[in-house]
Amino acid sequence: MAETKPDKPGFFSRLFGRKGETQPEAAPQTPQAGGEPEAMPSPPATAADDLVAAPPTVTTASPDTPEENKTVPELAGADLQPVEGLDPEGVSPQEPLPRIVTETGPQLRPDIAAADLANPEPAPAEVVPPSALEAKPAPDEKRGWWQRLTEGMRRTSSSLSDSVTGLFTKRKLDDATLQDLEDALIQADLGVPTAMRITEAISSGRYNKEISPQEVRTILASEVEKTLQPVAQALHIDRGKKPFVILMVGVNGAGKTTTIGKLSQKFRSQGLKVMLAAGDTFRAAAIEQLKVWGDRVGAPVLAREQGADAAGLAYDALQEAKANGTDVLLIDTAGRLQNKAGLMAELEKIVRVIRKFDESAPHATLLVLDATVGQNAMSQVELFQKAAGVTGLVMTKLDGTARGGILVALAAKFGLPVHFIGVGEGVEDLEPFTAGDFAKAIAGLEATP
Numbered sequence: 001m002a003e004t005k006p007d008k009p010g011f012f013s014r015l016f017g018r019k020g021e022t023q024p025e026a027a028p029q030t031p032q033a034g035g036e037p038e039a040m041p042s043p044p045a046t047a048a049d050d051l052v053a054a055p056p057t058v059t060t061a062s063p064d065t066p067e068e069n070k071t072v073p074e075l076a077g078a079d080l081q082p083v084e085g086l087d088p089e090g091v092s093p094q095e096p097l098p099r100i101v102t103e104t105g106p107q108l109r110p111d112i113a114a115a116d117l118a119n120p121e122p123a124p125a126e127v128v129p130p131s132a133l134e135a136k137p138a139p140d141e142k143r144g145w146w147q148r149l150t151e152g153m154r155r156t157s158s159s160l161s162d163s164v165t166g167l168f169t170k171r172k173l174d175d176a177t178l179q180d181l182e183d184a185l186i187q188a189d190l191g192v193p194t195a196m197r198i199t200e201a202i203s204s205g206r207y208n209k210e211i212s213p214q215e216v217r218t219i220l221a222s223e224v225e226k227t228l229q230p231v232a233q234a235l236h237i238d239r240g241k242k243p244f245v246i247l248m249v250g251v252n253g254a255g256k257t258t259t260i261g262k263l264s265q266k267f268r269s270q271g272l273k274v275m276l277a278a279g280d281t282f283r284a285a286a287i288e289q290l291k292v293w294g295d296r297v298g299a300p301v302l303a304r305e306q307g308a309d310a311a312g313l314a315y316d317a318l319q320e321a322k323a324n325g326t327d328v329l330l331i332d333t334a335g336r337l338q339n340k341a342g343l344m345a346e347l348e349k350i351v352r353v354i355r356k357f358d359e360s361a362p363h364a365t366l367l368v369l370d371a372t373v374g375q376n377a378m379s380q381v382e383l384f385q386k387a388a389g390v391t392g393l394v395m396t397k398l399d400g401t402a403r404g405g406i407l408v409a410l411a412a413k414f415g416l417p418v419h420f421i422g423v424g425e426g427v428e429d430l431e432p433f434t435a436g437d438f439a440k441a442i443a444g445l446e447a448t449p
């Protein structure tokens with residue numbers, strides 16, 4: 001048990017349940033693409049994963065398009081963080097080789113878990129870049145989720161907390177103070193309706209009285225929690241679907257590939273057989289990045305050459321996953337968008353082609369959102385909802401921004417389930433989303449012991 005107890009052991013236990021550390025599983029066989037799909041609209045590029053390049057047939061985007069032209073205008077928020085700034089190669093996940101954490105929750109299949117643990121063969125070294133294997137000191141190992149969450153969200157919470165302290169220290173609750181509070185909440189990206197609701201809750205019965213900053217924080221947390229509660233929904237893997245197909249969508253650099261890696265790790269640690277499909281065929285580095293994650297977590301990766309037809313690849317992956325008894329198939333998609341039409345066409349085609357094989361798939365379509373884009377996330381949700389029928393959200397990079405309040409605005413406006421949040425690049429920096437913890441973290445409150 002390498003997990004060090006955080007400040008609040010009771011809270012930690014409640015948050016995660018029991019965890020243990022295991023060795024990496026035996027690397028499974030790399031899948032071979034299945035035979036020809038019967039109803040594939042694409043050319044025979046679906047047959048094998050080492051065929052000659054099949055150019056993208058649907059989207060107008062091309063692998064040759066310069067990187068700077070890849071984001072649709074409506075998604076081009078001024079503060080959209082390019083992936084290149086964080087990981088120039090875009091290949092190696094930047095944390096040490098991940099520890100596999102066994103979550104002994106109700107879904108654990110002891111038969112599989114036991115088999116995996118009994119065969120702790122490391123991932124093939126030749127595929128993992130040496131830099132990724134270097135055993136950097138891993139501070140994350142020593143910290144619990146609450147600590148990572150609050151540290152990660154410090155920029156968001158301190159900007160809010162500073163405003164609250166400044167506004168409510170020895171001041172009566174009057175119109176001007178309330179207006180300033182509302183402005184501060186809107187600036188923190190919580191959205192106008194939520195900001196108004198919080199302000200009303202704070203003023204209720206307290207008008208013209210003194211109220212302490214701590215009281216304000218408590219009400220703030222409670223109101224935020226009320227907004228988030230309905231969307232804080234675990235991602236349920238329906239074991240009746242085999243494979244359970246998860247399509248990952250989002251703009252470039254949002255963290256799709258990294259999130260796939262982190263989720264795979266979680267699923268594997270629950271004893272599930274996982275397979276990955278490298279559907280981001282625009283970027284060679286994205287394919288390599290996914291292979292690295294696959295090797296790390298012991299999940300086969302179906303990949304093709306850059307520029308291959310993503311829908312055909314997704315079809316073959318599903319066929320292969322079905323044949324080899326995969327429990328969860330995660331399909332990566334390209335995030336480099338030239339225009340709305342290209343995005344719609346590519347995602348729609350992937351979904352359409354997947355459904356030729358399994359009418360009920362994809363069983364989850366997760367939109368990965370980078371918190372640092374702030375309000376721009378709203379238009380991303382709208383766009384991807386239209387293009388791919390998003391069923392849930394994952395918000396990454398809450399650690400890199402003061403704009404974490406955007407999650408509250410998204411919850412209030414769309415009501416889409418939020419399954420996971422990410423507060424760092426480490427494999428354990430992605431955890432299921434819980435309303436109470438997030439609300440307390442954003443308001444700068446201590447966790448309940």
Ligand SMILES: Nc1nc2c(ncn2[C@@H]2O[C@H](COP(=O)(O)OP(=O)(O)OP(=O)(O)O)[C@@H](O)[C@H]2O)c(=O)[nH]1
Pocket residue numbers: 083086087090093094250251252253254255256257258259280283286333334335336395396397398399400422423424425429
């Ligand atoms: N700080 C921080 N970085 C993150 C988080 N999640 C992902 N990243 C980093 O964000 C960068 C982009 O992640 P990717 O997974 O490559 O993003 P992508 O959406 O697959 O990008 P494309 O392949 O270009 O579409 C990587 O350097 C990740 O390590 C997070 O929660 N916090």
